[in-house]
Amino acid sequence: DQQVKQNSPSLSVQEGRISILNCDYTNSMFDYFLWYKKYPAEGPTFLISISSIKDKNEDGRFTVFLNKSAKHLSLHIVPSQPGDSAVYFCAATLSDDKIIFGKGTRLHILP
Amino acid sequence: EADIYQTPRYLVIGTGKKITLECSQTMGHDKMYWYQQDPGMELHLIHYSYGVNSTEKGDLSSESTVSRIRTEHFPLTLESARPSHTSQYLCASSLAFGELFFGEGSRLTVL
Numbered sequence: 477d478q479q480v481k482q483n484s485p486s487l488s489v490q491e492g493r494i495s496i497l498n499c500d501y502t503n504s505m506f507d508y509f510l511w512y513k514k515y516p517a518e519g520p521t522f523l524i525s526i527s528s529i530k531d532k533n534e535d536g537r538f539t540v541f542l543n544k545s546a547k548h549l550s551l552h553i554v555p556s557q558p559g560d561s562a563v564y565f566c567a568a569t570l571s572d573d574k575i576i577f578g579k580g581t582r583l584h585i586l587p
Numbered sequence: 588e589a590d591i592y593q594t595p596r597y598l599v600i601g602t603g604k605k606i607t608l609e610c611s612q613t614m615g616h617d618k619m620y621w622y623q624q625d626p627g628m629e630l631h632l633i634h635y636s637y638g639v640n641s642t643e644k645g646d647l648s649s650e651s652t653v654s655r656i657r658t659e660h661f662p663l664t665l666e667s668a669r670p671s672h673t674s675q676y677l678c679a680s681s682l683a684f685g686e687l688f689f690g691e692g693s694r695l696t697v698l
Binding site: 478480485510512517518519520521522525565574575576577578579580 | 591593622627628629630631632635645646677679686687688689690691692
């Protein structure tokens, strides 16, 4: 039973536009959420995170929004750049440090 | 810049062979993890360690074993490889809560 769900396997966005990646979760006890980015043949790299006590966190072109009542978070990338083409994993964690990942969304930035 | 290394990057072996996937980090992190990932699927935690002589099984059942004799080293061993073990294995370490640093992965194919 998946606790972290990324329902869109892939997403294509025009360069310069906004990319919005979505993630839903089922466990209301999750207290920390993260986004990781993965290029082919490489390990995932940490991108941005948000604590459950916040509803928004921004870092440059990347913003993560958290809607606890809907158990939903999203990653916004604006403007999208060719180097953003990658697989993005949503992840959530409880206080025991175990991180649970979604299946990932493959983002294609179109020229 | 994260310094965590995995060897081998790619391995093709026959059924019944014993293999060890190596993972080393030079950041002095106490926490280390092994994840297993199949294409298009989430990362599944199979083993983790919170320090020397500490090892625990993750959420996904695995026939592999791990050891943590030194802080920097967290090898994973399969005593008798089978085709069902074909997958990508990702090693990670962390210092701060939730922020994992991943190696580049070891892609294992068992014939």
